Amino acid sequence: MLLEREEYVEQVYFFSTLRERMQQDMSTQDLLVAIQQELLATTNLPHAIDFMSDELRMTGGLATAMARMSHYFTPFQTYVVAEAEKAEGQFDFRIALEILQREAEYRLKGPSPQGIFLYQFETLCRNRLGYDHGLEAIAGDWIYNDDWREWILTVRHQVGLIDFADMIYVRSELYRKSRGRAEKPILFGEKEGKIALANRRKDPLYLFAALERHLGYPSVPRPKPEDTQRYILPMLQRKVERMETRLKLLEEELRGGINLTRFYKKT
Numbered sequence: 001m002l003l004e005r006e007e008y009v010e011q012v013y014f015f016s017t018l019r020e021r022m023q024q025d026m027s028t029q030d031l032l033v034a035i036q037q038e039l040l041a042t043t044n045l046p047h048a049i050d051f052m053s054d055e056l057r058m059t060g061g062l063a064t065a066m067a068r069m070s071h072y073f074t075p076f077q078t079y080v081v082a083e084a085e086k087a088e089g090q091f092d093f094r095i096a097l098e099i100l101q102r103e104a105e106y107r108l109k110g111p112s113p114q115g116i117f118l119y120q121f122e123t124l125c126r127n128r129l130g131y132d133h134g135l136e137a138i139a140g141d142w143i144y145n146d147d148w149r150e151w152i153l154t155v156r157h158q159v160g161l162i163d164f165a166d167m168i169y170v171r172s173e174l175y176r177k178s179r180g181r182a183e184k185p186i187l188f189g190e191k192e193g194k195i196a197l198a199n200r201r202k203d204p205l206y207l208f209a210a211l212e213r214h215l216g217y218p219s220v221p222r223p224k225p226e227d228t229q230r231y232i233l234p235m236l237q238r239k240v241e242r243m244e245t246r247l248k249l250l251e252e253e254l255r256g257g258i259n260l261t262r263f264y265k266k267t
Helices: 005-021 028-038 045-059 063-067 075-084 093-108 113-127 131-139 146-158 164-169 173-179 190-198 204-215 228-254
Strands: none
Touching: 005 028, 005 045, 005 093, 028 045, 045 063, 063 075, 075 093, 075 113, 075 131, 093 113, 113 131, 113 146, 113 204, 131 146, 146 164, 164 190, 164 204, 173 190, 190 204
């Protein structure tokens, strides 16, 4: 079922605040408790966080709790968090939270199935989360009807074999107009069809970028490169300290020898 607007407002606040406060010296458990107090008690999110806190204490993760609350969290939300919690994975948990935040922001604006699908599919592509289980999770979203679910599961089997732009184009209004008929239900509009046709045989990321520019679909957050500049000054300081120590030892040696007694351990 689709949630009330106020639920998405609180989800946006929850995902963004949790991501920002993870920089603080606090455990995830303490962060959940603190943020829970700030949320509207008239929404269902505080109850969901309470359940997530209990699950975090028992299993060390949030995804298992989200999976058991399928009436509140979509399978895609659960899948993104589960991938971020994998110990062997490279998917940053903060990026996962930002992905969920932007999706909730888009749902606040009156989302379309086209916009939600393209955002979710781009998330899989950019973060290499796996098409098989990822598209299965996407198909379980409440926003899709049976025609959409059937097509998403078809994409699941054909991705990598058939050009993704072609898969969109043949299900667009532009394709129907060019052929005078359509063999399958139309899922995309004429504009999506034009953009897909212009991006055939290209990297799908160009297709996503064009759809975002022309149709205002949400963009997937990119991983930010680590700021290595912050390590330079501490490294230089340690090098200077080592050089000063060596110079002192050399000076002592020139003056007649190094006094080793200061290195003796007092008993």
